[in-house]
Amino acid sequence: MKNAKRETISNRQAHRIIALLAGALFVLFLLSFLLGRFDVPLREVIRILLSRIIPIRQTWTDRMAVAVINIRLPRILLACLVGCCLTAAGISYQTVFQNPMAAPDILGASSGACFGAALAILLHAGRVGVTVSAFAFSMLSVFLVYLVGSRTRGNRIMSILLAGVMISSLFSAGTSYVKLVADPTNQLPAITYWLMGSLSGATLNQVGYALIPMAAGLIILFLLRWRINLLTLSGEEAKAIGVNTGRLRLCAILCATLLTASSVAVSGMIGWVGLVIPHLCRKLVGSNCRFLLPAGMLFGAIFLLLVDNLSRNLLSVEIPIGILTAFIGAPFFLFLMTRRETPV
Amino acid sequence: MxxxxxxxxxxxxxxxxxxxxxxxxxxxxxxxxxxxxxxxxxxxxxxxxxxxxxxxxxxxxxxxxxxxxxxxxxxxxISYIPQIHRPTFGYSVLDTVLMGMAGRIAVFSKPGPSEIREAEQALDKMGVLRLEDRDFARLSGGEQQLVLIARAIAQKxxxxxxxxxxxxxxxxxxxxxxxxxxxxxxxxxxxxxxxxxxxxxxxxxxxxxxxxxxxxxxxxxxxxxxxxRLIRKLYGIEAEFLKTPSGTVILPKRQ
The missing domain is CATH 3.40.50.300 (P-loop containing nucleotide triphosphate hydrolases)
Structure with a gap:
């Protein structure tokens, strides 16, 4: 006796959507190599990429290889990774805090990173220094939030969220102060530009460093994808089922924070991805994280790659990607809000 | 037991x-x-x-x-059936019941066909199998309560x-x-x-x-x-117990 009225999608449909997203990402990934001032035909792009894995007779010029491997590949990889991480972090935070408005920067990871980057630029640290400092301050800020939030009495989830708002504003004030004392001819523009978010100038080395914490967070969350659904139960409900949600929650928060911190550290502030893409994916595959998380990871990568392609090709001057994601994300979110039939 | x-x-x-x-x-x-x-x-x-x-x-x-x-x-x-509450995110009825089996599912694993079968049996036992693909958040209170009981049954x-x-x-x-x-x-x-x-x-x-x-x-x-007497002691109101052919009715007096 099956009910004809279906409000949720079946496992098969969800698998199909995820497969479609994976296919779309693959196609977009290849096509993205064709964009840019220097023309490289698709056939050569594929041959150059394959030549890194299997020996192929060289039919391309060295300049083509440089454009594909040294310039376009790191940037495309980074766009995919950052989009994937920010969306996965957004979904995890939304599930952990049972709050549809939760986003990757909710625990102050972004504002901490911004302060770290601004400080490093002020102290003339190099590009690596900026990234490391952003990452360190990002983790520090989340650690502070967790410390304060877990020492309060009453509703812990609420106090952690409140502590996040407070610590965020502290670090934002710190960033403003750094901007105030920064040298206005070169440091201030550098800080401002960093805060806008950009993937330009990415190198393979940089991608390599970022990949370690990103992969760790992504793999753990992916493996826990069914289990983190249990965080939507009340603590007592979960306990009666025989599940220790305290450890699970901490693990999900740590992974999401790792993803946010490493994304912001390499790309600056890229807002909206971690809020809008999770909601879009909820419409596609539902709220079961078993499907939502993989779909979100793929969709996040597709979205940021698409936006980054626009950002580097739309105008002759590159538009910082953070500006574009906000321009696309905010109106889109308003659109989703006004036409929602289901609780988001 | x-x-x-x-x-x-x-x-x-x-x-x-x-x-x-x-x-x-x-x-x-x-x-x-x-x-x-x-x-x-x-x-x-x-x-x-x-x-x-x-x-x-x-x-x-x-x-x-x-x-x-x-x-x-x-x-x-022992299983616990809480008062119904409106969940933040919409899960299907089947997914809701499957969560009750988490204690038996390994940390990095997900429910397989045998768990799904058991969850469906539990729903069937409560007479709500036809709801399995519905959104739990959109069910009536009575249906939600039956689904939560099915979850407890699936917990074994x-x-x-x-x-x-x-x-x-x-x-x-x-x-x-x-x-x-x-x-x-x-x-x-x-x-x-x-x-x-x-x-x-x-x-x-x-x-x-x-x-x-x-x-x-x-x-x-x-x-x-x-x-x-007990009603008076517990709740501080007077009540009449009316015996009828199909059972006793407790009728509180108008205050």
């Missing part, structure tokens, strides 16, 4: 909520816990579920102290603890859900249920536990314990 509560005492901020409470129940019993607000109905349940560790006295399950039973094993003996516990399962339901659903719960107890489940309606206890339970603020608790068969 046998549940024994011996001299259970619980204090909150130095004022006793439960004092030397003792009772026993076993498989097939349908125990209704009644009493005014603040009499300790929820506290009693939370002690039995091992949510509150710092109580006095002993709670035994088949002779074993529940404090010595691990959370996972305890979850295979023999003791069902329900905190006011009928409080958010409309008139018809209250009796439909109670009927289903009664059937479960006849199949051998031990049901512990709290309610604000002595009528429910009178009509459906096999035993009543009356908790009174400060006073000693009373336990016994519903038709023996439930009297106008």
């Amino acid at each position: 046998k549940l024994q509560v011996e001299n259970l005492t619980y204090e909150y901020q130095d004022s006793p909520i439960l004092k030397n409470l003792s009772f026993e129940a076993e498989s097939g019993d349908f125990i209704c816990v009644i009493g005014p607000n603040g009499a300790g109905k929820s506290t009693l349940f939370r002690c039995i579920l091992n949510f509150l560790p710092d109580y006095g006295g002993t709670i035994r399950l088949d002779g074993r102290n529940i404090k010595e039973i691990g959370p996972r094993e305890l979850s295979s003996c 516990a023999q003791i069902l603890v329900m905190d006011e399962p009928t409080s958010a339901l409309d008139y018809g659903n209250q009796y439909r859900v109670l009927g289903q719960i009664r059937e479960l107890s006849e199949q051998g489940y031990l049901v512990l249920l709290s309610t604000h309606h002595p009528q429910h206890a009178l009509q459906y339970s096999t035993g009543v536990l009356a908790l009174n603020k400060g006073g000693p608790a009373l336990q016994g068969a519903p038709e023996e314990i439930l009297t106008p």
Whole structure:
């Protein structure tokens, strides 16, 4: 006796959507190599990429290889990774805090990173220094939030969220102060530009460093994808089922924070991805994280790659990607809000 | 399965909520816990579920102290059916029931075909299998309550603890859900249920536990314990007990 009225999608449909997203990402990934001032035909792009894995007779010029491997590949990889991480972090935070408005920067990871980057630029640290400092301050800020939030009495989830708002504003004030004392001819523009978010100038080395914490967070969350659904139960409900949600929650928060911190550290502030893409994916595959998380990871990568392609090709001057994601994300979110039939 | 509560005492901020409470129940019993607000109905349940560790006295399950039973094993003996609440995110009914089986599913794993089959059997048992693809958040209160009971059944516990399962339901659903719960107890489940309606206890339970603020608790068969005197003592109102051919009706007097 099956009910004809279906409000949720079946496992098969969800698998199909995820497969479609994976296919779309693959196609977009290849096509993205064709964009840019220097023309490289698709056939050569594929041959150059394959030549890194299997020996192929060289039919391309060295300049083509440089454009594909040294310039376009790191940037495309980074766009995919950052989009994937920010969306996965957004979904995890939304599930952990049972709050549809939760986003990757909710625990102050972004504002901490911004302060770290601004400080490093002020102290003339190099590009690596900026990234490391952003990452360190990002983790520090989340650690502070967790410390304060877990020492309060009453509703812990609420106090952690409140502590996040407070610590965020502290670090934002710190960033403003750094901007105030920064040298206005070169440091201030550098800080401002960093805060806008950009993937330009990415190198393979940089991608390599970022990949370690990103992969760790992504793999753990992916493996826990069914289990983190249990965080939507009340603590007592979960306990009666025989599940220790305290450890699970901490693990999900740590992974999401790792993803946010490493994304912001390499790309600056890229807002909206971690809020809008999770909601879009909820419409596609539902709220079961078993499907939502993989779909979100793929969709996040597709979205940021698409936006980054626009950002580097739309105008002759590159538009910082953070500006574009906000321009696309905010109106889109308003659109989703006004036409929602289901609780988001 | 046998549940024994011996001299259970619980204090909150130095004022006793439960004092030397003792009772026993076993498989097939349908125990209704009644009493005014603040009499300790929820506290009693939370002690039995091992949510509150710092109580006095002993709670035994088949002779074993529940404090010595691990959370996972305890979850295979006792399940908890909370009052319905509106979830933040919409899960399908099937997914909701599958979550009840998490204790048996490995950390990095997900429910497989056999778990799905068991979840569907549990839904079928509660007569709500046709809802399995619906969004849990969009069901009626009665349907949600039945799904939560199905989740507890899928958890494979023999003791069902329900905190006011009928409080958010409309008139018809209250009796439909109670009927289903009664059937479960006849199949051998031990049901512990709290309610604000002595009528429910009178009509459906096999035993009543009356908790009174400060006073000693009373336990016994519903038709023996439930009297106008008890109603006056517990709730401070007068009620008439009307015997009719199809059962007794508790009629509170107009105040």
